[in-house]
Amino acid sequence: FILAFLCLAVVGTVSATYGVDVSQRTYSSSFSCMVSDGYIFTVARVYQSSGHTDPNGAATINDAWAGGMSYVDGYIFPCYSCGNPAQQMDDTINYLAANNVRLLKKGEVRDSNSTEVGATVGMLWLDIEGTQYWSSSASNNVNFLQGMVDEGNARGVSMGIYTSNSQWSPIMGGSTQFSKYPLWYAHYDNNPSFSDFTPFGGWTYPNIKQYAGTTSLCSASVDKSWY
Numbered sequence: 001f002i003l004a005f006l007c008l009a010v011v012g013t014v015s016a017t018y019g020v021d022v023s024q025r026t027y028s029s030s031f032s033c034m035v036s037d038g039y040i041f042t043v044a045r046v047y048q049s050s051g052h053t054d055p056n057g058a059a060t061i062n063d064a065w066a067g068g069m070s071y072v073d074g075y076i077f078p079c080y081s082c083g084n085p086a087q088q089m090d091d092t093i094n095y096l097a098a099n100n101v102r103l104l105k106k107g108e109v110r111d112s113n114s115t116e117v118g119a120t121v122g123m124l125w126l127d128i129e130g131t132q133y134w135s136s137s138a139s140n141n142v143n144f145l146q147g148m149v150d151e152g153n154a155r156g157v158s159m160g161i162y163t164s165n166s167q168w169s170p171i172m173g174g175s176t177q178f179s180k181y182p183l184w185y186a187h188y189d190n191n192p193s194f195s196d197f198t199p200f201g202g203w204t205y206p207n208i209k210q211y212a213g214t215t216s217l218c219s220a221s222v223d224k225s226w227y
Contacts (some may be wrong), residue, residue: 012141017041017069017227018226019040020043021042021225022220024221030218030220031218033219036220040063042061043073043125045057045075046074047088051088073124077111101119101120121186125184126161128167128171129167138172139173160183160207161182162184168200185208190211194209209227210223
């Protein structure tokens with residue numbers, strides 16, 4: 001997944017790629033239906049804002065592959081009030097490993113031709129939204145996120161940031177500290193295009209757009225994204 005959209009950032013969008021993200025248990029039958037409808041990537045929640053790994057995350061990732069998805073990632077909804085951002089990253093990585101989901105290392109490419117690959121996650125997206133979940137101090141929030149990113153880097157994880165200008169500005173104070181990471185931004189205009197994007201937080205271009213919020217698709221609740 002990461003290789004696919006990073007190439008697009010360099011050469012420009014050649015073709016449209018559609019996908020979904022899910023925060024509830026989603027089954028292979030739904031993913032198979034989505035693939036038939038042209039959606040080929042999935043991002044599943046693997047850590048919850050309550051401060052616990054998502055008990056449905058690993059099973060959903062397995063079913064995404066079983067349903068024919070071409071790329072599968074995970075996302076972390078951090079718990080600021082829980083503290084210890086490094087531990088939250090570690091808990092996520094360890095949870096995936098304990099449930100036979102392998103997190104690909106930076107630069108590693110999934111060998112889809114191997115019969116021994118199993119379920120993998122290409123990268124972890126860090127979900128930054130909801131001022132109620134964060135400190136009123138932007139500097140505290142930046143330090144927390146940096147702690148999580150530092151641990152991810154130490155563990156060899158590929159990471160990206162999910163957010164929007166309306167969320168990043170009040171939570172992170174417009175910090176440009178994380179602009180070297182891929183950006184997945186949200187704007188629910190039902191328009192799978194980057195034509196609406198305005199630079200913020202040091203990002204001059206996005207990598208993915210979440211263009212539609214909670215909607216029903218193939219008997220599953222999803223958000224729709226594009227790159």
